[in-house]
Amino acid sequence: MIRKLVEFVRLQRPLRFSPEKLRALQERRLRAVVRHAYEHVPFYRTLWDEAGIRPEAVRTLEDLPRLPIVTRPQIQRAGREALARGTDLAACRRTSTTGHSGQPLEVVLSDAEVRTRLLVEFRTLIRMGLRPRDRLVILGPATGRGPHWHERLGLFRTHVIVIGTPLEEQIRLLERYQPTVLWAYPGCLHAVLHRLDYRLSRIVRPRLLITSSAVLPEHLRKRLEDDLGCPILNSYASMETGRIAAECRERNGLHVNADQLIVECLPDPPVPSGAATTVVTTLTARTMPMIRYRLGDIASLMPGRCPCGCIFPRITAPAGRQDDLVRLPSGRVQASWRLQAVIRRFPEIDQYRVVQDGRAHITIRVCVRKPWPEERCRRLGAAVREALEEDFDVEVRLTEFMPARNGKFRDFEYAVRD
């Protein structure tokens, strides 16, 4: 407990740094993690040797792009080689990514790294507005947690509703816990909202709602905000890297946890869409360092300082994954988020799923709140066809609400057997 307190106090310091001092901290940590990875993680040593890069060549943030970008399949293939030599797996926490695209990746963390992640999470929550007397409910994680020592003092009381809890039970628990701050995984939140006719206020009235973007369309978000009369803040994380960024009260971009990781937003070939996607470097993880790891979420760095005073740099809210590609008959590819942008122009659509199920065939399942005239279906099909810019059959089907698997809902799938 003392160790936790000391570490938490330490974690507060970078928030008050000057930009120059923050940069110095990042560069010091970058040099250390690169040296560590080269000396102790066989995967990086081989990769950088092959690329002809010495760890000493990475001194400043500007040197970072010299290192090659690393993808999830590369880390998967590396297996234990991606871990620091001598890692005692039995003493580590092993979690898996959800396998949203492709095979899940096992992520290995030491006890100390788990603790740091939790403390960074806690720091993020406090910065988003969590207060000691709040009742926090976390809706949708894979595992629960026991009560912490501070809860016995009535501080930061937290309840977890794990994914897999039947929907009716989730609603009953929310009603019972009456959160003042609700942190919800978007897939779960959407299902609850749908059941409650998008009036969460029927059962709870939190003063702050935290979720991640991408899944809740903007008009639903707006309705939810009107219904609850409370701010909805965005956050961004991945299993591989921990909490990456979170929105502040200004709600104009997400502040990157810059003392813990570096986020680059880079143009991402092979998709000629002009969108930048995220590449993340963890600065403090040692068991399984992620150095220039391609997360591939669409986001851009924001210029200038935030009026909230925080010096941590900002990124735009991540909007889907660049990986999700529509393959066109001509052989070109098109990022599926382009279609999503078209679909979201139809505000009566609650939820949708686009499946490319043929070389030139796409099925769009849509869940709408009111009976939908045939003419709207046709118009949606035509708009999507136009966005694809090639000859495509677009079939629109009405459907019931589609539940999320593993708490994440995929709104695009490429399902053509090549």
Ligand SMILES: [Zn+2]
């Ligand atoms: Zn801010």
